[in-house]
Amino acid sequence: MRPENRRQVKELTLFRAMPDAAFDRLLAGSFFQRFPAHVVLIREGDLADFLHIVIDGGVELFSNWRDHETTISIARPISTFILAAVVKDAPYLMSARTLDASSILMIPSENIRTAMLDDSAFGVAMVDELAACFREIVKAQKNLKLRSGVERLANYLLRLDAEQRNDGRVVLPFEKKLLASLLNMTPENLSRAFATLKPYGVAVSAAAVEIANPGDLRRFAKPTPLIDDPKS
Amino acid sequence: MRPENRRQVKELTLFRAMPDAAFDRLLAGSFFQRFPAHVVLIREGDLADFLHIVIDGGVELFSNWRDHETTISIARPISTFILAAVVKDAPYLMSARTLDASSILMIPSENIRTAMLDDSAFGVAMVDELAACFREIVKAQKNLKLRSGVERLANYLLRLDAEQRNDGRVVLPFEKKLLASLLNMTPENLSRAFATLKPYGVAVSAAAVEIANPGDLRRFAKPTPLIDDPKS
């Protein structure tokens, strides 16, 4: 791991308040590793030996049941994933695979748990992180239960537009197939959902999406901070 | 609040390790209140002033968007709810209403946050609680995204059967209307879902459900600990 990466990780709210020496102890026995795209990092049901942190690239968290598979979320740098399994010392509930070539830092679960007991500020940071994760997934749950597929897509596009701030020109950050799985629809259905949004000024060509008039789309999508605002 | 109630709350994993004096400080400024059925305790979007704990009765956590409403979860004694909003000092993401006549203990958010800073063992307990909540809702998400309505019902019945341990005789703990909302279907559809399960030995009469042969239902429902086991 390059010193710059160490610095980036240390900047996470989770570790920011930690004394340098404690952070070094935390990292003892960690691995920093580069993986190619589409490598499975974690299989659901396995025991949570390591806390994972995406330093570079991207990771898909997904799950299977019978012959179905669904994407739960996408982890982008710099962020942790599967924190909850680590603190509970329990089996992972989700699998994880790299989206692109990615750098991953793996910290032994044991280190996290002991650091938490030693350092109450770190405990507080963990509480904060877990609460944030919980709220994210509650929003995802509401999104899923209260909205139709087309509505989920419309609101997703508005979020991208807000993130990318490029005046209605949005580029999808990954394959449509994956987007479909994240939004809980089939790829065929996603295609049709884009077509449905055409009258609201949405034009797609490959990964580039143009939102002619965000106001129109907004009136259709009816976003609310209690579902769509990443903070809050 | 009766001394017995205090003892029950103190028994929660969240508070168990806390010294008695600290627990008293935590409860300073708390309210213990009885509410009739169907009273709204919390409105989503409001600021999280209090941590709520169900001492008796039951509470439905739900959410609205446009003209839709959905149940996110049910809180039964003795348990906390909306913990995440409290620690983030953020708006509630869900509304809450009593299901039956209920006793609720309300602890000022501020007390929780200061207790967390003062007492690192309490911080650890909070981490544990939040991680458990997170894992619960991840399972709910998988349940929702990977299974059909009938499959969700079948697995729900199996869980009730395991909880109630009454040899295939199960009693639904609340109205079918609410169950439908929890399972993300309409009441009409829930009726039909019960009918669909008839060939697998499921017979309904009002709130009483008889599972003639749990093995049959199990083969249909294909439960997995990674979705259906409340612990794990």
Next chain:
DNA sequence: ACAGTCGCTTGATAAAAGTCAAGCGACTGG
């Protein structure tokens, strides 16, 4: 006792989402 409401069920119908099949264009490896 009675009208009124409410929870639940059933049937008919409509809308949403999934499946199957085909085709197109981009990339990939021999």
Next chain:
DNA sequence: CCAGTCGCTTGACTTTTATCAAGCGACTGT
């Protein structure tokens, strides 16, 4: 260069789910 694969789209069709309407029985308040 070419065959093969893969992501994506479109069309036809099926299945699932929601909506609308009606009816039944239990409970409620007058």
